[in-house]
Amino acid sequence: xxxxxxxxxxxxxxxxxxxxxxxxxxxxxxxxxxxxxxxxxxxxxxxxxxxxxxxxxxxxxxxxxxxxxxxxxxxxxxxxxxxxxxxxxxxxxxxxxxxxxxxxxxxxxxxxxxxxxxxxxxxxxxxxxxxxxxxxxxxxxxxxxxxxxxxxxxxxxxxxxxxxxxxxxxxxxxxxxxxxxxxxxxxxxxxxxxxxxxxxxxxxxxxxxxxxxxxxxxxxxxxxxxxxxxxxxxxxxxxxxxxxxxxxxxxxxxxxxxxxxxxxxxxxxxxxxxxxxxxxxxxxxxxxxxxxxxxxxxxxxxxxxxxxxxxxxxxxxxxxxxxxxxxxxxxxxxxxxxxxxxxxxxxxxxxxxxxxxxxxxxxxxxxxxxxxxxxxxxxxxxxxxxxxxxxxxxxxxxxxxxxxxxxxxxxxxxxxxxxxxxxxxxxxxxxxxxxxxxxxxxxxxxxxxxxxxxxxxxxxxxxxxxx
Amino acid sequence: xxxxxxxxxxxxxxxxxxxxxxxxxxxxxxxxxxxxxxxxxxxxxxxxxxxxxxxxxxxxxxxxxxxxxxxxxxxxxxxxxxxxxxxxxxxxxxxxxxxxxxxxxxxxxxxxxxxxxxxxxxxxxxxxxxxxxxxxxxxxxxxxxxxxxxxxxxxxxxxxxxxxxxxxxxxxxxxxxxxxxxxxxxxxxxxxxxxxxxxxxxxxxxxxxxxxxxxxxxxxxxxxxxxxxxxxxxxxxxxxxxxxxxxxxxxxxxxxxxxxxxxxxxxxxxxxxxxxxxxxxxxxxxxxxxxxxxxxxxxxxxxxxxx
Numbered sequence: 001x002x003x004x005x006x007x008x009x010x011x012x013x014x015x016x017x018x019x020x021x022x023x024x025x026x027x028x029x030x031x032x033x034x035x036x037x038x039x040x041x042x043x044x045x046x047x048x049x050x051x052x053x054x055x056x057x058x059x060x061x062x063x064x065x066x067x068x069x070x071x072x073x074x075x076x077x078x079x080x081x082x083x084x085x086x087x088x089x090x091x092x093x094x095x096x097x098x099x100x101x102x103x104x105x106x107x108x109x110x111x112x113x114x115x116x117x118x119x120x121x122x123x124x125x126x127x128x129x130x131x132x133x134x135x136x137x138x139x140x141x142x143x144x145x146x147x148x149x150x151x152x153x154x155x156x157x158x159x160x161x162x163x164x165x166x167x168x169x170x171x172x173x174x175x176x177x178x179x180x181x182x183x184x185x186x187x188x189x190x191x192x193x194x195x196x197x198x199x200x201x202x203x204x205x206x207x208x209x210x211x212x213x214x215x216x217x218x219x220x221x222x223x224x225x226x227x228x229x230x231x232x233x234x235x236x237x238x239x240x241x242x243x244x245x246x247x248x249x250x251x252x253x254x255x256x257x258x259x260x261x262x263x264x265x266x267x268x269x270x271x272x273x274x275x276x277x278x279x280x281x282x283x284x285x286x287x288x289x290x291x292x293x294x295x296x297x298x299x300x301x302x303x304x305x306x307x308x309x310x311x312x313x314x315x316x317x318x319x320x321x322x323x324x325x326x327x328x329x330x331x332x333x334x335x336x337x338x339x340x341x342x343x344x345x346x347x348x349x350x351x352x353x354x355x356x357x358x359x360x361x362x363x364x365x366x367x368x369x370x371x372x373x374x375x376x377x378x379x380x381x382x383x384x385x386x387x388x389x390x391x392x393x394x395x396x397x398x399x400x401x402x403x404x405x406x407x408x409x410x411x412x413x414x415x416x417x418x419x420x421x422x423x424x425x426x427x428x429x430x431x432x433x434x435x436x437x438x439x440x441x442x443x444x445x446x447x448x449x450x451x452x453x454x455x456x457x458x459x460x461x462x463x464x465x466x467x
Numbered sequence: 468x469x470x471x472x473x474x475x476x477x478x479x480x481x482x483x484x485x486x487x488x489x490x491x492x493x494x495x496x497x498x499x500x501x502x503x504x505x506x507x508x509x510x511x512x513x514x515x516x517x518x519x520x521x522x523x524x525x526x527x528x529x530x531x532x533x534x535x536x537x538x539x540x541x542x543x544x545x546x547x548x549x550x551x552x553x554x555x556x557x558x559x560x561x562x563x564x565x566x567x568x569x570x571x572x573x574x575x576x577x578x579x580x581x582x583x584x585x586x587x588x589x590x591x592x593x594x595x596x597x598x599x600x601x602x603x604x605x606x607x608x609x610x611x612x613x614x615x616x617x618x619x620x621x622x623x624x625x626x627x628x629x630x631x632x633x634x635x636x637x638x639x640x641x642x643x644x645x646x647x648x649x650x651x652x653x654x655x656x657x658x659x660x661x662x663x664x665x666x667x668x669x670x671x672x673x674x675x676x677x678x679x680x681x682x683x684x685x686x687x688x689x690x691x692x693x694x695x696x697x698x699x700x701x702x703x704x705x706x707x708x709x710x711x712x713x714x715x716x717x718x719x720x721x722x723x724x725x726x727x728x729x730x731x732x733x734x735x736x737x738x739x740x741x742x743x744x745x746x747x748x749x750x751x752x753x754x755x756x757x758x759x760x761x762x763x764x765x766x767x768x769x770x771x772x773x774x
Contacts, residue, residue: 109518119526367607369633396508425473
């Protein structure tokens with residue numbers, strides 16, 4: 001046993017406790033850092049000499065304490081669950097956001113929605129039925145028909161715009177995903193270097209895990225640990241980050257919402273053009289919105305508008321206008337440009353249902369029965385009003401269902417986050433208690449050092465041996 | 468499951484609780500300031516559908532009331548016109564009786580004939596009564612007057628209550644599926660001119676001619692025809708009265724329905740003010756308790772107790 005064995009022992013203790021203080025300080029400093037996992041020193045007692053030597057025997061104590069490593073407290077299984085739940089949560093929230101906007105765009109029930117525009121048109125036809133010879137009532141019908149047509153076109157345009165901005169949002173998210181995956185690959189390389197050289201790259205791993213969580217929220221990515229601390233990230237079964245190599249994603253989309261039937265919006269791998277199967281995450285939600293939800297709503301609304309145009313035109317064609325000619329179409333429907341009013345001359349509105357009689361020349365009839373028929377569409381059992389109501393009802397039910405799903409998923413996500421926090425989060429009271437413990441241990445080790453120092457001083461300093 | 472609680476967990480729980488409370492408060496505030504409990508279809512899809520249906524029906528019923536009032540205007544005008552004309556016809560009848568008398572001199576008879584002519588002109592003018600530029604006795608013909616002023620020829624078209632077609636009928640829809648006729652055509656009231664038959668104006672013209680010529684026998688026949696026409700007019704006057712009553716009661720019914728529809732719409736769309744105010748106050752109390760609990764939980768730490 002060497003003379004300065006005690007000094008060494010005390011020194012080891014001081015070092016170890018000081019490192020413990022440092023790690024505790026690191027935890028306290030990062031208590032509010034997002035994605036931080038608490039770290040802990042792994043202290044191990046240093047044994048005395050273990051291997052017996054022929055002419056030497058160790059009868060002393062252990063040789064102090066050393067820091068075997070700095071542990072990072074993180075549960076990869078809970079992480080995997082959190083990735084899954086957050087991916088679903090992001091998808092549902094994205095769907096909810098878009099569908100809510102669609103629903104608000106229709107402004108029902110109110111005095112400004114399309115239901116009121118329809119009622120206004122039927123009332124105007126009722127006034128024409130009361131006074132078929134009055135030009136003012138006929139002009140009113142034309143004005144209200146114009147208002148209705150532009151209301152329909154505005155709603156379709158709004159859906160189109162929402163689709164366009166969703167595609168733009170999708171492109172932005174995919175660009176973010178690409179830069180995140182590149183960064184993860186860089187971090188993997190750095191972490192591998194540090195691990196193979198024996199260091200603890202805990203904070204780099206925290207940064208990497210934060211980026212992986214972001215990827216999980218964006219595209220529903222999953223992660224699998226590989227050798228040397230490297231994390232491989234997978235999207236839809238294909239690796240987006242493998243080791244220090246990252247793949248890129250790209251978005252292909254048609255120009256307008258009408259093109260979705262032939263060429264759906266897709267996210268593809270940049271390297272080979274194959275589609276990436278992304279069902280969750282913000283991207284999953286946006287893909288669902290641009291390929292299914294928005295075109296579905298627009299298709300249903302188009303059906304309502306088309307049936308309105310058909311029903312009005314059928315009744316209008318059966319009547320006769322002020323000049324005695326048979327009424328033509330009042331509205332025109334084009335899938336690209338929407339609804340238009342074809343008639344501009346108020347006297348061409350077919351209010352009468354009786355052809356011109358008497359003469360020659362035959363004089364037009366001024367009965368208002370055709371106008372009455374058009375006004376009665378307001379109460380028709382399968383008329384345009386009823387079709388529009390069904391459309392709004394199914395839209396409301398769809399949004400309500402998504403709202404409920406979001407609420408349920410939010411509760412599940414919160415629970416998983418709490419589990420994650422429970423494992424990796426920093427508790428201030430715990431760290432302060434640890435601080436006190438390490439501080440006392442340091443003070444005690446310092447005291448030990450002082451004691452040994454005094455002993456040696458007694459031995460070498462104040463004694464008379466060797467003077 | 469025993470969970471290790473961290474500072475971040477406490478923060479997050481506190482914040483999410485406060486958020487929950489605030490979003491409830493905001494919802495109640497929204498309801499109170501707009502006065503409506505359904506602000507979007509997803510709040511209550513079935514309620515929205517009901518509200519839309521009620522609004523549509525409300526609008527249609529308002530139109531029915533307008534239609535009924537317009538119809539009452541037509542019927543009222545016909546009623547007034549016919550009542551006036553019946554008075555005039557009475558005077559003409561007196562003149563015929565006087566003219567039949569053998570004591571009447573040609574001068575007297577000429578004077579009577581002139582008066583009958585004047586009565587005929589006045590009645591032709593009355594028969595051309597119009598509203599908003601449309602003559603009320605012309606049916607659905609596009610003419611400026613029902614009767615030609617000089618000849619007394621009928622210019623409009625004829626109607627037949629048996630025939631379901633729209634010719635000659637002015638109709639008003641006063642309820643869903645209920646359409647009532649609100650006019651009478653000239654031939655229905657004053658007699659047909661078809662096939663050489665004499666209507667009221669034809670009889671009056673003949674009376675004037677026969678007074679001038681002093682043809683007593685013809686005057687007797689004219690008297691009979693005149694009485695027949697007067698009966699016809701009185702019958703039609705009764706019909707007008709009955710129709711007026713019918714349209715009036717339909718209008719009353721529509722107005723009552725407006726009231727019940729408005730109440731129904733309000734019960735679906737509008738908030739119960741008292742309940743919402745009480746809910747708001749309860750929510751405020753809940754919010755304050757959450758704030759107080761948060762303050763108590765996130766403040767103390769071990770630092771307060773270490774020397």
